[in-house]
Amino acid sequence: METDRLIEKLAADLTPAPPRLVARRIALTALIGGALALVGMLTWLELRPDLMSAMTGMNFWFKAAYAVVLGAAGFRCAERLSRPAGAAGGGVVLAIGAVVLLGAVGLATLMLEPPGRRAATWLGGSWWTCPFNILALSLPTLGLALLVMRRFAPTRLGAAGAAAGLFAGGVAATVYGLHCDETAPVFVATWYTLGIGMSAGVGALLGPWALRWR
Amino acid sequence: MKFQDLEHRLKGLMLRAQAGDGGAWRDVLTVLNTRLTPYFRRRLGAGRAAEVDDLVQETLLAIHSRRMTYDASQPFTAWAHAIARYKLIDHWRRARVRRHVPLDDVAEALWVEADDGGQVSADLDRLLGDLPERQEQLVRGVRIEGLSLAEAGARFGMTEGAAKVSLHRALKALMAKVASRGD
Numbered sequence: 001m002e003t004d005r006l007i008e009k010l011a012a013d014l015t016p017a018p019p020r021l022v023a024r025r026i027a028l029t030a031l032i033g034g035a036l037a038l039v040g041m042l043t044w045l046e047l048r049p050d051l052m053s054a055m056t057g058m059n060f061w062f063k064a065a066y067a068v069v070l071g072a073a074g075f076r077c078a079e080r081l082s083r084p085a086g087a088a089g090g091g092v093v094l095a096i097g098a099v100v101l102l103g104a105v106g107l108a109t110l111m112l113e114p115p116g117r118r119a120a121t122w123l124g125g126s127w128w129t130c131p132f133n134i135l136a137l138s139l140p141t142l143g144l145a146l147l148v149m150r151r152f153a154p155t156r157l158g159a160a161g162a163a164a165g166l167f168a169g170g171v172a173a174t175v176y177g178l179h180c181d182e183t184a185p186v187f188v189a190t191w192y193t194l195g196i197g198m199s200a201g202v203g204a205l206l207g208p209w210a211l212r213w214r
Numbered sequence: 215m216k217f218q219d220l221e222h223r224l225k226g227l228m229l230r231a232q233a234g235d236g237g238a239w240r241d242v243l244t245v246l247n248t249r250l251t252p253y254f255r256r257r258l259g260a261g262r263a264a265e266v267d268d269l270v271q272e273t274l275l276a277i278h279s280r281r282m283t284y285d286a287s288q289p290f291t292a293w294a295h296a297i298a299r300y301k302l303i304d305h306w307r308r309a310r311v312r313r314h315v316p317l318d319d320v321a322e323a324l325w326v327e328a329d330d331g332g333q334v335s336a337d338l339d340r341l342l343g344d345l346p347e348r349q350e351q352l353v354r355g356v357r358i359e360g361l362s363l364a365e366a367g368a369r370f371g372m373t374e375g376a377a378k379v380s381l382h383r384a385l386k387a388l389m390a391k392v393a394s395r396g397d
Contacts, residue, residue: 004247
């Protein structure tokens with residue numbers, strides 16, 4: 001029978017396919033997508049002029065840590081949701097925890113400011129461009145991650161797309177931190193989160209179309 | 215073979231296959247083939263029997279090329295079922311038939327159904343055969359083929375509401391009959 005021949009052929013063609021492949025390939029998209037975002041940032045934006053001195057301060061690193069944690073949460077979700085019947089689980093908890101924690105710190109530090117300066121602290125000098133820059137820088141990673149994930153077997157395509165977007169947003173925000181000289185926690189908690197959230201939203205919209213496999 | 219034993223055996227074979235053992239992979243695919251055929255046949259219905267073999271082969275190919283997505287923290291049976299279910303929904307989507315795979319299409323469905331040599335379906339035919347024709351078709355459409363109430367009702371020119379009431383009556387009659395037989 002035809003099906004029996006197919007089975008013989010598939011068994012004869014078998015090469016090892018360890019489950020680690022899923023994580024490795026998604027991680028690779030962060031390297032390539034992150035490098036592309038870096039080139040884009042250096043071309044269209046620029047490094048913050050005070051990068052060297054900023055790197056000695058805490059604000060630079062907590063901003064980077066926030067972006068990395070959200071990216072890692074997205075990575076974890078994308079890796080799980082690339083598998084049939086996969087559930088996002090721990091990654092979602094990590095992302096929500098990070099957002100709530102930084103939101104609380106941001107709000108507390110904002111309240112320490114004199115009332116007259118609170119709006120200026122919250123909006124900084126770049127609130128209008130920050131989320132869109134992060135979204136733009138996330139697109140290379142998002143595109144690559146979707147391409148890689150459709151070779152796996154996601155069955156919840158919207159959720160898997162959102163996970164790819166969260167992951168790509170985290171990568172983009174990490175790169176964007178090398179340009180952006182905003183320091184207030186409340187700024188990062190609002191506008192970085194919004195940019196990463198928009199990236200996740202774009203991923204959720206694209207997922208059902210981009211991740212459909214046959 | 216009991217479900218738990220089957221899971222245990224297939225998981226062991228799958229892990230060996232992922233490491234490159236072609237013999238183990240042949241065993242996995244052979245077991246899957248015997249399970250996928252009745253699974254799809256039942257869900258596609260008599261009118262689409264010709265599509266069953268194609269769908270089985272497509273599913274085996276997908277399981278082959280996406281085998282790295284299985285990881286040992288998951289039951290193998292659930293993993294394979296999720297792929298079969300995805301292929302079934304994709305098949306209906308491409309055939310432009312809108313159906314619902316019932317939510318209770320759980321992993322066990324792929325593995326334990328049709329293990330009875332047709333006894334259950336013969337019993338079912340006898341039980342449903344006692345119902346009025348329209349009620350029988352409603353029960354089959356909604357509860358077995360996976361149509362929505364509106365789609366099943368449309369076959370008889372009924373509104374969704376009327377189909378719902380009729381289905382409810384049919385199920386009540388069935389329950390009464392099963393209960394009285396049990397005495």
